[in-house]
Amino acid sequence: MEKSEFSRNVILCNGQFPSHHIPLSILLAAHTRICCDGAANVLYKKKLQPRVVIGDLDSIEPEIKDAFADILVHNSDENTNDQTKAIQWAVSQGIKDVVILGATGKREDHTLGNISLLVAYAKMLSVCMVTDYGIFTPISSTTVFQSFVGQQVSIFSLSQNKEISSEQLKYPLSHKTLQSWWEGTLNESLAQSFRIVCNNAEVLVFQKFT
Amino acid sequence: MEKSEFSRNVILCNGQFPSHHIPLSILLAAHTRICCDGAANVLYKKKLQPRVVIGDLDSIEPEIKDAFADILVHNSDENTNDQTKAIQWAVSQGIKDVVILGATGKREDHTLGNISLLVAYAKMLSVCMVTDYGIFTPISSTTVFQSFVGQQVSIFSLSQNKEISSEQLKYPLSHKTLQSWWEGTLNESLAQSFRIVCNNAEVLVFQKFT
Known part of the structure; x- marks a missing residue:
């Protein structure tokens, strides 16, 4: 089997369904699709089989709810969103790595919340988020x-007081704290790899596809 | 003249062109349209006249660049993005209030940067951002x-150490610091108005349209 660059465990959220060929190919190649609530509607229409559908399940069309009756996991906890419920389920199943798709592109407050939760998930398993534009x-x-x-x-620090440095980026960071989300945006790689230097921090790195 | 709820000074950014009727009607009703670089292409095709087109101007199609030759403001400062250049121009013209449109929906790193810059702009003029989903x-x-x-x-704090309280929200905040972007999301108004209590902070409030 050809080794995939990405995990083959996928969480599909209920944001904008992927249209770029990279997230689409990850979704197609996945062997475990963990589907958040209303995203089941699209998955069903695309004839892609989820392993499980998780959420409060009020966004699924009745016909599709019937079709997926055996794999529904009802979780109406108001303190976590569906993306987090999917991560919790993955962890409970012993899954060690996962790619999140479809988590952005609709309501911007959901987009912000979903992206920021990556740093919390990273304490539980290996995770990244692939969008139509790049990878977090x-x-x-x-x-x-x-x-x-x-x-x-682009580099986003969720730890305003932690120093970050970089190597092989056009606009180098040197022991810099990033106070605002925009401060680490619009950088550029100078080589086949770059390095972000930080310690005990919460940092998100976005890489545009092309 | 009918009083508009929103400013009639509009900055159109080069994210996703608005499709919801609220940002579209703000764009149509605007008397001053400040257009960021590549967004001029769409504005031209929609037969909407900008007051000015600002940026490094490398994203405008040649024919459209010619059509707008008299209103181009070339600004290639690498330390600010086009949205900020548009704000700086507005301030230089004595404009006191502005609505930002088209700032989200494409690259997520641009979306994060653009949204976060609102708190900086608020020190210079009255500003809000209207998307296809709601208002920041x-x-x-x-x-x-x-x-x-x-x-x-949804409430986002860019001052991790500042306390925020709320009145008339379903999940009340009481002298709470919001460490992560997701912590203040998915709240709900209980009345015809709600109140966010904070002092000398940098806070973004998102209200969904419906």
Whole structure:
């Protein structure tokens, strides 16, 4: 079997359904599709079989709810969103790595919430989020990223007081704290890889596809 | 003249062109349209006249660049994005209030950057961002918001150490600091208005349209 760059465990959220070929190919190639509530409607119409459908299940069309009756996991906890319920289920099943798809592109408050939760999930399993534009990876310590010359890169710190440095980025960070979300945006890779240096921090790295 | 709820000074960014009737009607009713770079292409095709087109101007189609030759403002400052260049131009013209449209919906790193910059702009003029889903308003002190029962509301704090309280929200905040972006999401208005209590903070309030 050809080794995939991405995990084959996928969580499909109920944001905008992927249209870019990279998230679409990840979704198609997945062997475990964990589906958040209303996203089941699209998955069903695409004839893609989820392993499980999780949420308060009030967004699924009745016919599709019937078709997926055996794999529904009802969870109406108001303190967590559906994406988090899906992560919790993955962890409960012993899943060690997962790619999140369809988590952005509709309501911006959901987009912000979903993206920021990556740093919490990273404490439980290996996780990234693939959108129609690029990849978000949460890190907490120094990490090397595979890249290409000219790749657009943005760095978001969720730990306002932690210092971040970089190597092989056009606009280098040197022991810098990022107070605002925009401060680490619009950087660019200078090589086949770049390095983000941090320690015990909560940092999100976005890499644009092309 | 009928009083508009929103400013009639509009900045159109180069994210996803609005499709919801509220941002579209704001764009149509605007008397001053400040257009960021590549967004000029769409505005031209929609036969809407901008007052000015601002940016490094490398994303405008040649024919459209010619059509708008008299109103181009070239600004290639690498330290600010086009949205900020548009705000700076507005301030330089004495404009006191502005609505930002088309700032989200494409690259998520741009979306995050653009949204977060609202708190910086709020120090210079009255500003809000209207998307296809709702309205982001930056505040720094206690503010009452017009609302309706059941309106979905999310609160994002960019000052992790500042306390926030709320009145007339379903899940009340009481002297709470919001450490993560998801913590203040998915709240709900209980009345025709709600109140966010904070002092000398940087807070973004999102109100969903319906």
